[in-house]
Structures are given as C-alpha cells and as structure tokens.
Amino acid sequence: MQVIHLPYPVKSNIIPSKIILVLGFFDGVHLGHQHLITVAKDIAQEKKLPLAVMTFDRHPREVYANKFNFKYIDTIDEKAEKMANLGVDYLLIAPFTEGFSKISGQEFVDNVIVKLNADTVVAGFDYTYGPKKIANMDNLPKFAKERFQIVKVAKQTFSGQKIGSTVIRKAIKNGEMEEAYDLLGHHYQMSGTIGHGERNGHKIGFPTANLVWDKKKVVPKIGVYATKTKIDGKWYDSMTSVGYNLTTGQERRIYIESHLFNFDKEAYGEKMTIKWYLYTRGEVKFASLDELKEQLKRDENQIKAYFAEIDSKK
Structure with missing residues (x-):
C-alpha cells in the first residue's frame, strides 16, 4: 500500500x-x-x-x-x-x-x-x-x-x-474493553516505547514495563486490566495498571505499566504494544507495599485464570 x-x-x-x-x-x-x-x-x-x-x-x-x-x-x-x-x-x-x-x-x-x-x-x-x-x-x-x-x-x-468511533472512544474511556472489541472487531491497542519508572514493582516481585505512548491516544479509565503485551515481537499474557501510583505517592500523572507473565528481561527503549482485554478492578491506595503485593498476587491469579478460560475455548 x-x-x-x-x-x-x-x-x-x-x-x-x-x-x-x-x-x-x-x-x-x-x-x-x-x-x-x-x-x-x-x-x-x-x-x-x-x-x-x-x-x-x-x-x-x-x-x-x-x-x-x-x-x-x-x-x-x-x-x-x-x-x-x-x-x-x-x-x-x-x-x-x-x-x-x-x-x-x-x-x-x-x-x-x-x-x-x-x-x-x-x-x-x-x-x-x-x-x-x-x-x-x-x-x-x-x-x-x-x-x-x-x-x-x-x-x-x-x-x-x-457502530461508530464516538461510541468506541466512550467505551474505552469507561474501561468497557469487551464492548470496544465487539465494535472494533479487534482488541484496542496502544503502542510506544518502554520508559524508565521508579522500579517499585521490582522491589515487590512484580516488575513492570512502563509505556511511553502517543498522548493523542484514548487512555482506558484508571484501574487494572487483563492485557496482552508485545515486546521484541512476542506476545505475553499480562496485567496492566492505568493509574497514579497512589500507594507510592509519585507525582500526579498517569502511568501505564504492564507486568508480563513469564518475562524477565531489561527492555528499556524497546517497542511495546498493549492489547486490552478486560477491566478487573479500580485503583486502590494501600497502606503498605506488602498490602499492594498481596493484591497483585490476587490480580495475577485472576487474570491468569481469565486467559486460561479463553485458551480453553479455542
């Protein structure tokens, strides 16, 4: 073309x-x-x-x-x-x-x-x-x-x-990723590069890849999502957070951070694409990093079960 x-x-x-x-x-x-x-x-x-x-x-x-x-x-x-x-x-x-x-x-x-x-x-x-x-x-x-x-x-x-773009943008903003999929005919995607974060996830055993994205793109609402993330040409099941990092009290801006299952590499500066599947919960401010870690374990188990169910239907 x-x-x-x-x-x-x-x-x-x-x-x-x-x-x-x-x-x-x-x-x-x-x-x-x-x-x-x-x-x-x-x-x-x-x-x-x-x-x-x-x-x-x-x-x-x-x-x-x-x-x-x-x-x-x-x-x-x-x-x-x-x-x-x-x-x-x-x-x-x-x-x-x-x-x-x-x-x-x-x-x-x-x-x-x-x-x-x-x-x-x-x-x-x-x-x-x-x-x-x-x-x-x-x-x-x-x-x-x-x-x-x-x-x-x-x-x-x-x-x-x-079926219209206005309705789809609204669905994405509301975290209704399944509705967006039904209207798009494919999962919503965001692409960019992997940027440096505060490495708080690494400290509690949940390292994340931080997306640097085009600011003109629609951003899903604040919360945690079941996603698939592509790095170096390979897709990984993942969970992605859209939020302000309330627990660690970082500056007031939105972060998009993906924790990829079965992935353990440094990939700063590489291309990254997130494919959005399901909103699972809102952002919560935890009293400590230990409480956050326990919740992330629950999130991971829930999202792994979600993808296992999808795979079983193929």
Whole structure:
C-alpha cells in the first residue's frame, strides 16, 4: 500500500489511473469501516481499478470546534497498517486546515474528488464534506454532475446501536474493553516505547514495563486490566495498571505499566504494544507495599485464570 500526503488544492494525476475512492475519517477502522471498505473493494475488483481511501491528518473537530484535546483510537501509522491489511492500494491523507474546513461542497467535489480521478465514490450514509445540511450524501449527485458513480452504504449496527468511533472512544474511556472489541472487531491497542519508572514493582516481585505512548491516544479509565503485551515481537499474557501510583505517592500523572507473565528481561527503549482485554478492578491506595503485593498476587491469579478460560475455548 502507498501512503500519499495530499496537497490542497489537489494536483491532477497524483494516481495514474481512475480509482475507487472511499471517503471517511476511519478512526479505529471499526466493523462499520471494514464493511464500507469491503463494499468498495468488491467494486474495485469488478472494475479492475485500484482501491483508495481518503482520510484527514486530524479530526475535523480539532479545527471547526477547537477540540484541541481530541483523543484518537488510532494514530495515523496504526490506521495505515489496518488499511494495508484490508487490501487498500492507496491511503490518501489530506491536511484538515482552517482554510480547508471552509470550502464548499461543490469545491470539495471539484477540487478533491474529480482531481483524484474517481470512477466511483463509496461513503457511509452520514458522510459530510462541508456544512452537513448541504454537503451530504443525498446532495452528492447534484455536485457530482454525473462525473463519477456514487455508492452510499447504509448504517451498520451492533446490538441495536450504530457502530461508530464516538461510541468506541466512550467505551474505552469507561474501561468497557469487551464492548470496544465487539465494535472494533479487534482488541484496542496502544503502542510506544518502554520508559524508565521508579522500579517499585521490582522491589515487590512484580516488575513492570512502563509505556511511553502517543498522548493523542484514548487512555482506558484508571484501574487494572487483563492485557496482552508485545515486546521484541512476542506476545505475553499480562496485567496492566492505568493509574497514579497512589500507594507510592509519585507525582500526579498517569502511568501505564504492564507486568508480563513469564518475562524477565531489561527492555528499556524497546517497542511495546498493549492489547486490552478486560477491566478487573479500580485503583486502590494501600497502606503498605506488602498490602499492594498481596493484591497483585490476587490480580495475577485472576487474570491468569481469565486467559486460561479463553485458551480453553479455542
């Protein structure tokens, strides 16, 4: 898959052939997005044309609603990896600037879709490309003027609710990792590098790998989780704490620390990925490190039993 950072105005012939163009922001590349891309991929295969997905470098709300603290399910790199796995040929990343946010629906069609040489545009029923009362999917044929075909994909639901990135972000923030899995179609992941901590876990027999992560990512709510953690290309069952280290009284910032089962190496600076499975309990301030150690033993036994049950069902 080729990643192309689009200029605006878009230059003609960035892609040498006509394309099947999928439009959306695609945060999380959840089950609804996957369905949308599958519909487009089938069209691309039938027409023997490349499949292109267009997204933005930031969520539009950061610009038009000044939501500068907006949190994402995926980084751009994570989104790109998922798109490649879905068989996308081109990922087009457009800069969502204040100027871009003010273009009209007709300008978007003329200066983006047409310039990209789209044969067919595929988008969800609620996709907008300007003021939503005007620049919506119902009005797209009027702006298109028969220069490309349009496929509007219906709402995708799970247990009666729309599958959407907003709902998934809320689930992650609430520690509802199983709901996030049901809507994403995969476990939520956070990646980064292993940073230096206070080594309090080492002192009580529970060494941890401390994640240094992209601060734009959604962070699960404070507490302890059943997770899997990847270091040096290998996944380990693990338990992960999201919290303020209340017992040891460290500075007031959130730490994400994973204790990997059957892992005993120094790995500072290495890449690390956490896959989130289940929230098990909230953060507690213990009277001593001994009390914390006893609780961590209970946590470990509970989480090992949880993964053993999952493995038994495979």
